Amino acid sequence: MxxxxxxxxxxxxxxxxxxxxxxxxxxxxxxxxxxxxxxxxxRPMPARLRISCAAKPETVDKVCEIVRKQLALPSDKPVTCDSKFAELGADSLDTVEIVMGLEEEFGITVEEDNAQNIATVLDAAELIDKLCSEKSA
Structure with missing residues (x-):
């Protein structure tokens, strides 16, 4: 007291x-x-939820591999859903090459309007999942 x-x-x-x-x-x-x-x-509560990508994990993994390959990134450089192509060192030509690599790998065609909206691995993976589902429907 x-x-x-x-x-x-x-x-x-x-x-x-x-x-x-x-x-x-x-x-x-x-x-x-x-x-x-x-x-x-x-009281502050500990975070219990893990934020993850909305795209399929296998799509994200393939996109990460293609980005790593196109940009010749070392294996110790992390590439995640939130990775922005520009932050990984990609210029506009590199981004076009990444999109072309994604088209070839997934057997899809990315329209120019959609390609301009791709800035992160997540953007690419979500667009790929959308285009693949539209293609199979």
């Missing part, structure tokens, strides 16, 4: 249904000269 200018404040954690129903909230009761009030405090 702490004393502040003649008034006493008591902080005691309480466990209630609210604590078990709402993760991240902790119920604390404050007493000041016999009057009580409630306060809630948010």
């Amino acid at each position: 702490a004393s502040l200018a003649g008034s006493s404040i008591s902080m005691q954690p309480r466990h209630s249904l609210a604590t078990s129903r709402v993760p991240g909230l902790k119920l604390v009761s404050f007493m000041d000269q016999g009057r009580s009030s409630l306060a809630f405090r948010l």
Whole structure:
């Protein structure tokens, strides 16, 4: 119990249904000269979800291989869904060659409008999955 200018404040954690129903909230009761009030405090929650690519994993893996090959990247250079071609060192000609390699590998044709919207491995993999599903339908 702490004393502040003649008034006493008591902080005691309480466990209630609210604590078990709402993760991240902790119920604390404050007493000041016999009057009580409630306060809630948010606790940081550990991340439980892993963010992953929306495209099929095998498509992403093939796109990563093609990008690595076209840009002659060393094996220790990470290439992931979020990898941007420009950050990997690709210029506009390299991007065109990557798109051509993807077309050849997957047996698809990428229209110029779609090709201009490809900036990351994820963009390419999602477009490939879309075009492959349209082709098989």
